Amino acid sequence: MEIIINNKTIEVNRELTVLEAAEENGIYIPKMCAHPELVPYGGCRLCIVEIEGRKGYPTSCTTLVEDGMIVRTDSNILQEMRINLVQLILSEHPSACLLCEDIDGCSLFQETIRKVGVTTGCRWCPKDKDCELQRVVESFGISELSLPGLYRDLPVEKYDPFFDRDYNLCIYCGRCVRICDEYRKSSVLALRQRGKHTTIGPSFDDNHTDAGCEYCGACVSVCPTGAMSEKSRKWWGNPDTYTSSVCPLCSINCEIQVLSLHNKIVGTIPPGNPHETAGELCVKGRFCLSEIVNRTERILEPQFRYPEGYGIVQWDEAIAKGSELLNATLPGRSAVFLSPDLSLEEYQAAKIFSEKVLKTDEITSSRLDSKQIACTKLAFDSVPLEKVKKADLIISFFLNGNYNYGPLTMAVKEAASSNIPYYQIGWIKDTTSRFARHNIIPAPGDEVKILDKIIECLENGTCDNDVIRELSDQLREIGNTVLIVGPWILSLTNFTIILDRIRKIISITGSKLYMPDPYGNLKGMLASVALKPLESVIEKINRGEIDLMYLIGDIPISARKKVKHVFYQSAFPAPEDLIPDVILPSTLWGERGGTWAGKNGSTVMLKQVAKAHDYALSHIEIFTRFASASKVKGANAAIKSKSGKVPVKLKPKMPDEFALASVRTTLVSPGKKLPFVIVQEKSPHVYMNLDLSIGIDGFSELVKPGHVQINVSDAKEMEIKDGDSVHISNARTEKTYQVVARKNIHRGVAYLTILNERSDFKCNPCYVNIRRADV
Amino acid sequence: MNQLNSSFTETLNNHLVEEGSLIPLLQKAQEQDGYISPEKVAQISEYLKMTESQVYGVASFYSQFRFTPPGEHSISVCLGTACHVNGGETLLNTIGRDLDVRPGESTSDKKFDLKRVACLGCCALAPVVKIDDDIYSKVNVVKLKEIISNYE
Numbered sequence A: 001m002e003i004i005i006n007n008k009t010i011e012v013n014r015e016l017t018v019l020e021a022a023e024e025n026g027i028y029i030p031k032m033c034a035h036p037e038l039v040p041y042g043g044c045r046l047c048i049v050e051i052e053g054r055k056g057y058p059t060s061c062t063t064l065v066e067d068g069m070i071v072r073t074d075s076n077i078l079q080e081m082r083i084n085l086v087q088l089i090l091s092e093h094p095s096a097c098l099l100c101e102d103i104d105g106c107s108l109f110q111e112t113i114r115k116v117g118v119t120t121g122c123r124w125c126p127k128d129k130d131c132e133l134q135r136v137v138e139s140f141g142i143s144e145l146s147l148p149g150l151y152r153d154l155p156v157e158k159y160d161p162f163f164d165r166d167y168n169l170c171i172y173c174g175r176c177v178r179i180c181d182e183y184r185k186s187s188v189l190a191l192r193q194r195g196k197h198t199t200i201g202p203s204f205d206d207n208h209t210d211a212g213c214e215y216c217g218a219c220v221s222v223c224p225t226g227a228m229s230e231k232s233r234k235w236w237g238n239p240d241t242y243t244s245s246v247c248p249l250c251s252i253n254c255e256i257q258v259l260s261l262h263n264k265i266v267g268t269i270p271p272g273n274p275h276e277t278a279g280e281l282c283v284k285g286r287f288c289l290s291e292i293v294n295r296t297e298r299i300l301e302p303q304f305r306y307p308e309g310y311g312i313v314q315w316d317e318a319i320a321k322g323s324e325l326l327n328a329t330l331p332g333r334s335a336v337f338l339s340p341d342l343s344l345e346e347y348q349a350a351k352i353f354s355e356k357v358l359k360t361d362e363i364t365s366s367r368l369d370s371k372q373i374a375c376t377k378l379a380f381d382s383v384p385l386e387k388v389k390k391a392d393l394i395i396s397f398f399l400n401g402n403y404n405y406g407p408l409t410m411a412v413k414e415a416a417s418s419n420i421p422y423y424q425i426g427w428i429k430d431t432t433s434r435f436a437r438h439n440i441i442p443a444p445g446d447e448v449k450i451l452d453k454i455i456e457c458l459e460n461g462t463c464d465n466d467v468i469r470e471l472s473d474q475l476r477e478i479g480n481t482v483l484i485v486g487p488w489i490l491s492l493t494n495f496t497i498i499l500d501r502i503r504k505i506i507s508i509t510g511s512k513l514y515m516p517d518p519y520g521n522l523k524g525m526l527a528s529v530a531l532k533p534l535e536s537v538i539e540k541i542n543r544g545e546i547d548l549m550y551l552i553g554d555i556p557i558s559a560r561k562k563v564k565h566v567f568y569q570s571a572f573p574a575p576e577d578l579i580p581d582v583i584l585p586s587t588l589w590g591e592r593g594g595t596w597a598g599k600n601g602s603t604v605m606l607k608q609v610a611k612a613h614d615y616a617l618s619h620i621e622i623f624t625r626f627a628s629a630s631k632v633k634g635a636n637a638a639i640k641s642k643s644g645k646v647p648v649k650l651k652p653k654m655p656d657e658f659a660l661a662s663v664r665t666t667l668v669s670p671g672k673k674l675p676f677v678i679v680q681e682k683s684p685h686v687y688m689n690l691d692l693s694i695g696i697d698g699f700s701e702l703v704k705p706g707h708v709q710i711n712v713s714d715a716k717e718m719e720i721k722d723g724d725s726v727h728i729s730n731a732r733t734e735k736t737y738q739v740v741a742r743k744n745i746h747r748g749v750a751y752l753t754i755l756n757e758r759s760d761f762k763c764n765p766c767y768v769n770i771r772r773a774d775v
Numbered sequence B: 001m002n003q004l005n006s007s008f009t010e011t012l013n014n015h016l017v018e019e020g021s022l023i024p025l026l027q028k029a030q031e032q033d034g035y036i037s038p039e040k041v042a043q044i045s046e047y048l049k050m051t052e053s054q055v056y057g058v059a060s061f062y063s064q065f066r067f068t069p070p071g072e073h074s075i076s077v078c079l080g081t082a083c084h085v086n087g088g089e090t091l092l093n094t095i096g097r098d099l100d101v102r103p104g105e106s107t108s109d110k111k112f113d114l115k116r117v118a119c120l121g122c123c124a125l126a127p128v129v130k131i132d133d134d135i136y137s138k139v140n141v142v143k144l145k146e147i148i149s150n151y152e
Ligand code: SF4
Pocket: A179, A180, A184, A186, A187, A188, A189, A208, A212, A213, A214, A215, A216, A217, A218, A219, A220
């Protein structure tokens, strides 16, 4: 069809709004509330146009193009009305940043002494020079207010992690509310009340966390004004460089854009137009990454442990002293530990270094125990994420999608809201739970029994439980099923049996599997280096067959073992009890280019974005220096050349499972029934040797390690408040914790995040009693 | 409390799980408690598979719903045109200040709640204040204090 906009004939072949058609053809119509991902809203009315034959001034963002339409976008009357609309906005929006007569000088030299307070807005709005309202005002050339100013005087909300909200700057475009609802499907924000009393936020006085916020940052990204701002980069000013990259914080490896300013990473956002991109990232990729890189607690210089204590040394000395220890170690008597968060180049270099300089093949990773190996073997058959989106039935097992795996949870929510049946088996109310036909919350012991029942129902058609029958019927009838298995399964006592049952369900039904893992480059590590299971290496250490441990961004043990030497090479400090002999500061993701595992076995090359502090060297550089010092012929050159050549296609090789007596294959009895089920999850939020749930303030507020999380209503019934101490006990264990009362915990469940190898309660899940510590 | 909750569960089960059930359920909740409590919002949202924010957002849009428990006595100040020009706003502010209560809420001792209404249909008597079922006409600030003291 053809339409005419401002006398220009335009060909339109799809269903478009007038606004979209104009934009595609380079015709500017001011807008504020329209957003490409969102259903047209018609709230701000800035996009009004004149259409021949139509009454009044329709909003172009809500009007579909019709053949033969004749549209005007720029008549005087339209401009005048738009200016009046902007004036109305400005009467409530602090506007000194827009209209102050000292704007030019102030932005250059900050010359004026009449700094205006936040109440009226000034150069000190976090969105200054990046604000859509500012741009609209400038485009109209407005330089004076025509209406009296009103300051709403709403308190600035700073009590939630990661972003602040100053609704005094809000223009009620509703983009944040709609992006959270329509696009992320979290529906955390609502427009509350109406008219001039409207405010934005969750129900009653809820904080964002209890309202189910994932801290995905979509609302912050799409807010056209400074109403929403990221805490960590609020006052940095606008980035000077946008570099595309991938997130190294889980196996999904989302595409991101890294925002940097003067070679410093100030933030990370999803790909696309920075003002419009809502993206699929989770909180880790959206908010934590830059905080990780900018963490002040880094190893600053090389250190050597003398008999009288640690001394700071120059790199040359560190290499010389380290080399002495390396040379004194016999071949085969070193063990190398790798972080699953390194680049392919770093793995190649580590491999050659171990082979030629350390002369050992005892290479492993703290994350590569036999359970993880068993899981990863299964995960090799994981289907791409796109298959989750296209599944006809989705069942998740032990998935904790809170603060995790953004694209996965979005795929589930999207499928389920288009009526694809979704069932969730597990203990956490995550962002997908609301979309499940049924949330099955297994009692201790039932995590296996439920799977057995499903199998029985599939095989014999007998089933005494309605929900299980419904689920099994669906499994049998619907071909295109995806089972999502969360890595939480690794922390469960009956892990081996559960894994076996899941395999069985897959073999009976032909279902596909999706298994995210929380490591950035586990696949790359497995494809680059021939690894041993963690237990076999640890056993060797315990038998005294290892003299030197070389830890590369990885800490397999919290306290030093009986070995002669420990080398510790990482960006973040080691726990005190590790007592390394040589400490070598390394660079981090973003501070050195590298290649990562991408989608479906491909690889992604990343550029260096930021500069590390002066004394940090890249892992590869450290290996090369040791190689030169070692006098092993060709080692240096081999590291250099091999680390320059990484595979384009990844073929991960798995070490053999290390059959260990400690891995149970018989069902563990759950013990006596008590009022609560305690579930423990090993923190999946680790990058290198930094646990985000301790290392990143905002994140620790969400995950709260060391605290027990229970449902708010349960807490209320027991008269327990946030922060109170409780005793949690069963026949075997009694422990005291501080309580966090949350809405995202199912009733009757108590949830613990575990940081160490060892869990607090022996059996996971198990029954417990909870009582207040003060009665 | 538990009994109330279980009777509300019954009410919930009498409604289909669909958006159209939201307003009727909110009305039932208010009938039962006299206001929309956070607990009821939680129950309704759980049942309808909506978030509490969505439920609250819809509920707060309508002035028929209140979110704090009603007081023993309900004070309505008319702000219809006639009452407004005759000083209804001043009456509202006075009560707000004296009893420390905002429109739509109740005093901390739950004695009174305050709301604004638009035209009680007796404009000739403006400004009008209604307490429970009693209408007071041609009220002024002095008279108002006296009237209220009768309820304290
Ligand atoms: S951060 Fe994400 S989940 Fe939270 S309110 Fe914003 S859009 Fe919604």
